[in-house]
Amino acid sequence: MDSLKRFLVIHGHFYQPPRENPWLEEIEFQQSASPYHDWNTKITHECYEPNGAARVLEKGKIIDIVNNYQKLSFNFGPTLLNWLYFKTPEIYKMIIKGDKTSELKKNGHGNAIAQAYNHMIMPLANEHDKRTQIIWGIEDFKFHFGHKPEGIWLPELAVDKQTLKIIAEQGLKFTILSPHQAKKIKKIGDENWLDVSNNKIDPSKPYKLSFEDELSITIFFYDAPISHSIAFEKVLDNGDLFVNRILSGYSEKRDWPQILILATDGETYGHHHPFGEMALAYAMKKIEENGLAEITNPSYYLSIYQPQWEVEIIENTSWSCPHGLGRWKDDCGCTTGGKIGWNQKWRKPLREAMDWLRDMVDTIFEREGSKLFKDPWEARNGYIQLILNPSIEQKERFFREYQKKELSYEEKVKALKLLEMEKNRMFMYTSCGWFFADISGLEAKQNMMYAARVIQIASEYTPNLEESFIKMLSEAKSNIKEKRDGGYIYKTEIKPNIVDLKRVAAHYSIDSIFHSPKKEEKLFCYVIKNDDYIQHSFAETSFITGKIEIESIITNEKKDIIFTVIHFGGHDFRCSLKFIMNQNDNYPKIKKELEDAYLSHSITELIRIMDHHFPGKYYTLKDLFLDRRREILSKVTQEASKKYEDILRQIYEHGRDLMKIIKNLDGVIPYSYLIAASYSLKQELKDRITKLKDNIYSERIDEIFKEIDCFKLSIPLEDVIMDAEKIINQKMLTVKEGKIENVVKLISFLNKYDLLPSLWKAQNIFFDILKEKKLFYEKKEERNLFIELGELLGFKMDYFIKYPFPS
Incomplete structure (x- = not known):
């Protein structure tokens, strides 16, 4: 009777690319997501929130509200889950509750699985990156869900054996792949392999993939036709139609406990298909209440039924590109969006530029990091603990574990900046940068923003990186005439947005015209300590000057800054500032000269004194960060x-x-x-x-x-x-x-x-x-x-x- 059991796993891959400004650790306003602030907010409203409280209807009226995460097998991209943790705690709790509830019902086997950290295409990554991505994904999962994951989702299901072996080495039990990624199978203990390429594998049972040193990992294959119909057809328009389509995946000819896995982007349920979460909730309720199948997750199934067959995979394949990995490195013909006649020839030079930058900065990291860490790469693997918790106490624990010697404050800042360089270096490989139609898209530009942050830090060790990088990007031609190429986009849209401590101080200074600053306050990922501040007004003008200490929460780099702002009224501001470098920067004297000039109602004299004490660049309203500027x-x-x-x-x-x-x-x-x-x-x-x-x-x-x-x-x-x-x-x-x-x-x-x-x-x-x-x-x-x-x-x-x- 047990052999006739039917198990159902509906897996949702919930993911958004990291969209944060790499200098601020905040997502800024995105016009294309209007009327929402940004794409994360928009898709949260359309998908992540509704799935936490999905309606089950009878004749158009609500008869139940269910948390789909309690039944759905799922993974959340770590950068997305961290955003939900900080921005929408109630929705975040729904997701965590989904895993906890399923743990209780499934003998400790929860619905959630991990994901390689920032959705890098793993077979195109070097071994160091593969290992860090897996370790970061595991540690992030443990931070949120409170236990080690049993399985992991590979970005775009892009796979190679080296990645799978690293997963097995980290103690994870399984992953999920597409049927077309299977090459051959055999019964465990047999010698003869059967060719199952071209989607011929039976996806209703698990398979063991073995490595040379007795390590192994279980591979589940999802049902491609049904999964495709969920994602791209109108199956979710009707709950009963959805149920019938699911049940078509079982066969009475099979004499083993069948596991039917359906896998799509989680955003299918609500974002791509409005109210898709309701069809999902209805289907799971009907299947469960009528005993049509046992809704479960791969972890639970694997705890009862071990693989009886072995499998070999086709390496360098994915679920979203029939050309292997072409979508992330070549003009393979796959695209989303765009116009007739467009091409994606820009993908290759974009990846080549990123690869060149990676190799340059990894050399810096290894050389400089080896002076500070016992093992720079192990330190990078451990850096996830500081990404999740950048507190002083956590940093002290981190340095005790990884430092080569007792480090000074300056050396710790250097070490943290090197690690931050490496974090952004991996973020610049987020898969979405190559996925869409043109290099001028949001996702490709976001990856270039991460590259700009990498170059900013690396340039402290190797000059002229940016010039060479721009030259390489210039080979990536845009389909839009006005955008020209990647180099032009970098110079016109990325470089003007690069941030340093002075820019953060300028934002704080100009903004303080509109509110009374506190003695100490957090501004994005910085702490501002207000040592002195005065403000005066006359007619339509306002004047402030002061002295602050600004410190990065991420790297602990800090500077003392003198600033002054004159507001001429309306949108017209002028801010000047400078670092306090030595005793010659006499703040009391500068403050008195500026204050006297303003109180004498001589704006001309005030500007002359500002130019004298703060030569060079000054800041205006356009230098405020986007949201506050708006x-x-x-x-x-x-x-x-x-x-x-x-x-x-x-x-x-x-x-x-x-x-x-x-x-x-x-x-x-x-x-x-x-x-x-x-x-x-x-x-x-x-x-x-x-x-x-x-x-x-x-x-x-x-x-x-x-x-x-x-x-x-x-x-x-x-x-x-x-x-x-x-x-x-x-x-x-x-x-x-x-x-x-x-x-x-x-x-x-x-x-x-x-x-x-x-x-x-x-x-x-x-x-x-x-x-x-x-x-x-x-x-x-x-x-x-x-x-x-x-x-x-x-x-x-x-x-x-x-x-x-x-x-």
Whole structure:
């Protein structure tokens, strides 16, 4: 009977390339992700969050909300998971809970597996990088999930035997590959091999891959046709269709416990296919409840059934390129995006430039690192502990383990910078840099940003690296005429964004015009200590000068800096600063001269003194980092436009009665009035909606919508609806206290005016209360209100009355 058991593994490879500014360790605004701040935020909203609370529907109404991560086999790219850890802790907890819950249910075998750290194409990497990528992936996994992984996901499933052997040496048990990557198989103990190339391998059982020294690793192969239909066809449009497609992967002719593995990008469920997470939740629930298969993960299956067959793989292959590894080094014909006639000939020179830079900086790292570390490469492998936790205490532990001798402060800074150089050197190989249509794309430029950081550090040891690198990049021709080539892109779009301590200090100095600086504060991955600060204003100008210490949290490099800023009003700033190098940099004297000049109301004299004490480069608003620059520009434009907004409101109010008469007489309303009316009515509606949080309901909202209809105005209301969503979510938190009527009234009111926002978070809150309260309300009125609220939120409440949660 055991031989007839059917196991199902649905694996989601959740991944985004690292997008952080390498000098700030923060993702900056990405216009292409609009209306979201960046692509991580966008895809989190569309995929990672919904999979943590996926709806199961019956006749369009919610009958369950489930955490898909509790059933789904999955891996999260380490750089993505670290971003979620810091930016969306609640979603992060859903993911961790998914692994913990599955551990409890599967005898200690959780759903999560590791991933090679920053999605480098492993067969194209050198052995040092392969080893570090695996070790970092394992250590990152342990940091987040609290236990060692049993399996690992290879980026793009790009594979070679050296990588697999390193994985086995690290004590991992398995990985997953595509059927077309299998070469031949044989029964363990037999001598005769069977050719299974061209997708002929049976993917319903595990296979053992052996190495010369008795090491081995288990290879699972996913079902390619079904996986392809999930990713690229319309299987997820219908939950029952999805279930039937899954079940087609089993065969009654097999006399062993079949394991059906389906593997796709995790983003398939919600991002690539909107509401795909709901189809996934429905399918897993139906399969499980009807006993159609046991939903599990490869770790659990392997704990029960060991491989009976051996396999040899086809090396230097991947799951997303039929040309082996061409997609990451050649113009192989594979691409995503782009236009007819484009080519990817730029891939080869881009990789050659990166390889050249790698070899140059590895020589530096090995030479200089050997003066500081017992073994530079072992120290690099251990550097993941500082990436995960750059605290002073962790650094002390790190140096105790890896230093060659007792290192001075200066030597420790040097050591940390060398390791940071190597981290960015690996990040510049993130696979996405070659995946898409043109070298001018976000992903290729991101890799060049990492290369720029590498060059910045390496140039302390070897000059002219950048010049040679740019020359090599110039061979990588863009398909877009204006972008020219990789060298031009580097010079025009990458190099201007290179950051040093002075640039960080300039950002802090200019920004401090708008807020009172603290004695000590964190700014991105830097700590600023404010030793002295004065500020004065007259007319439309402001003036500050001060002395700070700035220190990198990553490398502990620090400098003392004198700065001064003059704000001429609006967007016009000038900041000058310099490092304090010796006693001749007399801060009190400089401060007095600058302050006296400003207080004498002589801007000309102030600029002359600034030029004298701070010769060379000065900084302006454009030198602020992107997000804060956008905020300040928004504030400046809002202040500038306020007087025009008051005029628009007057035009609307004074002309309203006349315009209604003109409308009733079939006259033409002036366009200028329609603009004034649109702006004024939108602002008034926004104000009235905001007051709903205090339970202030106004009949004026009726009149606002009547006027909008009367004048046939087309007013975007997205931000108004977002405000309504925040109010609903706030009020939902009071339902547990019995304040149900307020929320029922609010949702009904918003529904009346088609202002009902996304109820996703409100539904989650309600479902948690429903599970806890189980409809056990003492008062009948409360119970009826709660049921009414559930119906308004889209729940099938008669289902929960019929099938209540167990006590």
